Amino acid sequence: MSGDGYLHPVPEPTPDSKPYWDGLRAGKFMVQRCTACGTLRHYPRPLCNECFSFDSEWSTLSGRGIVHSWTVCHHAFLPVFKARLPYIVAIADLEGGVRTNLELSAPAEQEIWIGMPVEIAYRVISDAVTLPVLIKARADA
């Protein structure tokens, strides 16, 4: 998947994960669910670890959640991230029972706390790539 001039790392979807990335391009946060037993399969993967079924369907979550923990990154481990410093990466517990580890798009001096309400937003990188990011939950959400 080309970043079209976007120099940061971009995902390379596989047949297992393509629906997840397609969902993001459509503005939806989707998780894989085992058709046989209902167990969530996140991150996307071929096999259900409960019943060993390959079958799955995709369900859309609200994208709302709370901060589980976080870090403020002050060092660029790849040169391309230098211009973005400092930036926040947060693990979030989403409604529906899955976790994400994503950029929390907020000023670095923004007060962050465990339990802080957040929601998924969609950052369009190119025609091919939309990345999920977290933002502080909007009051009307």
Add this chain to the structure above:
Amino acid sequence: MSLKERIAVTGIGETAYVRGPGSGKTPIALQLEAALNALNDAGLSPHDIDGLIPFAIGPMVAEDFITNFGIPDLNFSALTPLGGASAVAAVQCAGAAIASGLCRHVLISLGRNGYSGTRVTSRIAQMPQFRVVGEFEVPAGAIAPAQFYAPMARLHMERFGTTSRQLGEIAVTMRRHALLNGNAVMKEPMTLEDHQNSRMISDPLRMFDCSLESDGAACVILSAAEAAKDLRKPPVYVMGTGEGHPESPSAISQRADILALGTRKAARKAFAMAGVSPADIDVAEIYDCFTYIVLRQLEELGFCAQGEGGAFVEAGHIGLGGRLPVNTHGGLLSQAHVGGMNHIVELTRQLRGEGGRAQVKDAEIGLVTGFGDMCDGSVAIMRRG
């Protein structure tokens, strides 16, 4: 069949550990140099090596040893791809191969130009163990171990009141120990204030919470217990080993308890095999990629209760003269980052009484750990022969 006391460390070898301007040698030449030092230490010839476990992340493969050593008929080769837990996991793998009769003398090896050559970010990008986070987390800007581990440290602080100064206590202690070692990259003392003033890398981890990038190699020879007695140095017997893989081993974020490490599982197996408890350990070489990872392993190994790692290190227990001297060589934080192979080398020295100015008095039983990738753990418990 138990692996208890079936093998012993019979040879250890290292190169000089350096940073700028770099070793000036290839990682293959570095590992051959360390291997020859280990063979000389054991009183073995390169042709005696009939088993090889090179470092899983390369670049040196078994073929390079066979070619350079002219090994006529190698019986066993394997990799233990557990990132920083690989070296100690290789001890267990060697034990299984030797105890089954496949081979008698296994060389385990690790070396690289981690300063002047390929740095950490490029190295891990090539590791299949990072494929999952590579797709789902790296695009968000979580790229390097510091950024994956920092949220664990943050949660530990929130949950247990652990402080950055307590992490600093670990860094300062490792530096104090490194200054006693003639082969350490860091040569200047560090104070707690130096730690607190070091720049933030990935909050709450500061620069002095992070291990070094350095050039060098270390090798260890493991031999069948019955073959170990007649070699040059007293054998150091491997009493117990274990490896442990955490839930969701490909992504920390997907683990029910993000503080959990594979170390707890590895420790349970290693202590059970050895038939000893944490109170029996005289000295510990604990994989210290980050200060926080030392603190958490102390808890998971059972040296203190969950959440009490901060108080444990603050009480001075991990320094020489303390209850549990840790990383008597200075560790990855202040000696050099040799993937923890230097930890096995140092534990062997301690249990032979070759620890020099950092020798723990009357050390009889010691423990060494590895820690890798998304929190794989490996543990080995050894005793003086």
